[in-house]
Amino acid sequence: MASEPAPGKAVDRPLSPHLQIWRWTPAMAASITHRATGIALYSGTILFALWAFAAAQGEAFFAPVGRVLASPAGILVLFGYTWALIFHSLNGLRHLYWDMGRGLDVKTATMTAWYAFAASAILAIVVVATGVAARGA
Amino acid sequence: MTHKGTASFIVLRASSALLFPLVIWFLAGAVAHADASYGEMRIWLGAPLNAAPMGLLIVIGAFHMRLGMDEIIDDYAQGGFRGVWKLLNLFACLGAAMLGVWSLYVLSA
Numbered sequence: 001m002a003s004e005p006a007p008g009k010a011v012d013r014p015l016s017p018h019l020q021i022w023r024w025t026p027a028m029a030a031s032i033t034h035r036a037t038g039i040a041l042y043s044g045t046i047l048f049a050l051w052a053f054a055a056a057q058g059e060a061f062f063a064p065v066g067r068v069l070a071s072p073a074g075i076l077v078l079f080g081y082t083w084a085l086i087f088h089s090l091n092g093l094r095h096l097y098w099d100m101g102r103g104l105d106v107k108t109a110t111m112t113a114w115y116a117f118a119a120s121a122i123l124a125i126v127v128v129a130t131g132v133a134a135r136g137a
Numbered sequence: 138m139t140h141k142g143t144a145s146f147i148v149l150r151a152s153s154a155l156l157f158p159l160v161i162w163f164l165a166g167a168v169a170h171a172d173a174s175y176g177e178m179r180i181w182l183g184a185p186l187n188a189a190p191m192g193l194l195i196v197i198g199a200f201h202m203r204l205g206m207d208e209i210i211d212d213y214a215q216g217g218f219r220g221v222w223k224l225l226n227l228f229a230c231l232g233a234a235m236l237g238v239w240s241l242y243v244l245s246a
Binding site: 055 | 160161164178195202232233234239241243244
């Protein structure tokens with residue numbers, strides 16, 4: 001038994017089980033990835049806005065960023081942003097579908113989670129590969 | 138945003154529905170202009186049919202970013218700092234929108 005807390009001190013209640021406790025399921029992974037990609041897109045979009053601002057200052061600021069983005073590290077960043085954008089968009093469709101009161105049963109939610117992961121990976125590879133090929137040609 | 142739960146719920150979802158086609162348009166445009174020079178990029182942005190969706194993407198995107206991050210702050214930030222985080226979030230999203238709109242205004246001219 002926990003002893004009585006001192007007056008004015010917060011009660012040290014147990015926290016609910018978290019990521020390390022639950023067995024991972026596709027729907028749960030998609031939910032966490034939705035939030036993680038949202039945070040990644042938040043920071044990525046602020047960087048993108050800063051780049052746009054630099055580009056608006058003139059070509060001297062535009063060209064160097066283009067060279068960095070064409071490097072392997074730059075392409076990795078572009079792929080990460082593209083995949084996050086596509087996953088968050090596709091998983092957003094799942095949320096809109098749920099908001100209509102559909103697709104909430106475990107079997108359907110699990111299946112659509114797999115679809116969001118697989119389709120976003122394939123589409124991101126296609127988008128980035130097409131862009132890289134266009135630039136290289 | 139106390140007492141505005143329903144409004145932010147609806148606006149977050151309405152903005153996501155509007156963003157979906159804009160994101161498809163943006164990715165298609167970005168891929169099609171991956172090899173564009175500075176001048177070609179400005180010509181593309183200068184066309185009204187490209188500048189208009191880009192402007193919508195910036196403004197609705199910033200709105201969506203703000204509401205989404207507010208939801209995360211509500212989940213994790215306890216105590217008095219919650220309002221501070223939300224204010225910082227508002228400033229960050231307003232700043233991103235401002236940079237984006239101003240850059241679009243300059244580059245599409």
